[in-house]
Amino acid sequence: MKYFGGCDVGSTYTKAVILDENGKMVANTTMKSKINAEESARLAMAEVISQVPGLKSERDLAYLIGTGYGRNKVAFADENISEISCHAMGVHVTNPSVKAIIDIGGQDVKGIAIDTDGTVKNFAMNDKCAAGTGRFYEAMARSFEMTLPEFSKLSLTAKNVIPITAQCTVFAESEVITLVGEGKPMDEIAAGIQMAVAKRCFVMAKKAGATDSITLSGGCAKNEGLKAAIEQVLKLKVVELSVDPQLMGALGAAEFARQKGLAKKA
């Protein structure tokens, strides 16, 4: 059996996936990114390789593709592919009916429209500021003195939404601290934060041409409060993925590796 790898070196988390010849995921991992992207990639690959009997190092993989912001640092990869293409492919192999993705990563937000073969039809991205990204949520959770999972559920109990006007992470943090200081209900402030991010995601999705059958990918896709807010803004139910949405980039990279590796063999 031949195996194919995908390694997504993100700004906050590094993810790796190994697929077998039939496209079945046989190993995966998600770990906090180190300051050194190459080291992150090596550690993640070592972890997934240890999960597959018979594999000793990345050299045993038939093909390996690097993706994510640190993709150029995956020195041992056969090829690098943009994370936009990989997310599209990852979602497509997980659920071919999905037509669009809102990918909320650690440092950027992307709207991606997918073609029928899993390739990218169009995309839009915000990579210039941290507003509405994982970094933004980390700052917000810190303001609330909560962990990220706790914060992500907080808004679900809110009866009202207190609008947050600032989009900038720095200004939003100070606005939140002011509201907390004024004694406003924490869950309602949290709902305001989720709504502000959801609107930003909506802009990206709209720019990319997303209309229906939309899913979320990236680490923030696990944020339940955000998912609910996005559904409210988009006025549709977000498609649930059967695989961890944070793995979509690595899974797409592994699928590209599988296709290219098999084609090379043929």
Next chain:
Amino acid sequence: MKYIDPKFFRMKDQIDWKAQGENMKEIGGIVASLLKETDWKAYGKGLIDDWKRFGKRASYEAGLLKNMSKEEFLDFLKNGEKQLGKLYANGKMATVRREWRGIKDTGVDFYEWARMWGMLLATFSKDLVPALMGAVHYRWMISYFCCHSFMDKNTQGLRGTALRMHHELIYAIFHYVAENLVLLMKADKKVGNSVDLSKKVVLFDEMTMSQIMAGFPDLIGIPYQLMPVFLLSEIDQLACMPYIDAVEAYGLPADTCPVPTSECGSVVIDALPHMGACFISSSMPCDGSVMASSYVDRRFKDLPIYHLAFPVRYEDETLMDAAVKDVKGCIRFIEEHTGAKWNWEAYFTAMKRFNEETKYELQKWEVNQTPYPQLIGPCYELFRKWNYEMDGGLDPRIIQTFKKVDKMMMKAYERKEEAWRGKMKYRAIVWSIPAHYYANFSNWFANCWGVDILVEMESLNFTKPLETEDPEEALRDLSRLYERMVMRRHTNGGYDHVVTELWRQCEAWHVDFVLMYQHVACKNMATVQGLFEDQARERGIKLLWVTHDLMDPRTVSRKDMRAAANEFMRTVMRAEPVDPSLVDFEDDTTW
């Protein structure tokens, strides 16, 4: 009569030598402190490192040549090098050497390089002293020393007829620039102080149609901000930052468009020459530009200003009566302040020439709409706008350039030559506010990804022949031209001219996609962005959005602009680069 009238260059200078001496003393002090502060040891080490790098590069390139097969080597001799990324080195700002284009084309390129030097020397020698003094007086003058670098980067990758045509066009532009620089420095009170010449100069801002000066053959019209600000930023990407910083420190909000911001900044740091009989300001396309005119007004109290400012509606015949009245007022104003008399015969002669030039322009479009486009790339884009906006048929030498280029273009078309040899993969047009300040973006796009920019929005503004017999109708045509000067479409064009027109142009030019420049500081185009996206999707037209902030590369860097294009080409077009060595490089490797 010869253009530019030789007597302008011969007019007497009245240089204030005492003031120049003081200026030189100050410059001398700066040079002395620079010499004192320089770490000569580090400088020496830098020189040695440079030579080491040169040695390494030379041996690397020699190795590449050695490893070539016979066929590859013959191709290298004939067609030149293909990996243009080798020309860049970190921190160097300019290419490490000239491009090898093959024996014949390198010869052509060298000849043009020498011809440009010859022209510059001949032109500046018409009155060298004020020009030299200007170079130590204005920091922007120094940037013009890199005009050869500008020529190189805008012709990079070109071969054969396309290379020769581009050289013709850029030569014409630089000839104009050199002559105007000499006149600017000669007439400037701070430098040459030629009072006689200054009385003959009418300054106008870049949105005013230069064609109005055709009726005053005894005067010379100079676009005031062109040399110290606009063209400058194309030649030197970093040149406008001191202007922007100065005016922002003065209190201007940082999200204002960098065009008027730079203009105002140039006034704040006194970078505009002080000269001219009068100044014609215009109702420029947006409030930011109106602000710039007010800065000039406040700085130069002794400069009479006429605000040619009828409401601009891009295409509004109901405005014509008011517009003609305003143009007549402007002509009267120039007559009053210069003593010159409007000359219909001279105007009609120049406009007949301009109409002929427009016919040649339309011929280029016709060719570029076929599967064998010939004249594409940054030099052509710049030439079109310069001819339409600055030259305006006034210079009889330019029609010769048109004829020569047309002859070359038609021959190349008949031979079905490739304008970008081996790099004709995708057809695109540019829409929205063009990033001329990164003029060679289209050149990079062709060399790196094989994307050929066939035309851009600003070039398409006005092609109607101007009236050459009836004076009243001629004034109406001048007004129509004014309504359609550059930057008018996206600011005053309205839905039909901005949105619907794009789909018509997509059809006419048979495009694979549209390069949509998104200027972050321009709110006008932002209002229709959603409409563009929705309608493009309905029509199956792909849009590549490239964000930029005109001449302020600190907001959006040139590298970021290239990254957006790279991402689009890889993911949406599923393309492979034709020259992978150009995909990713640092901005500080280029000027």
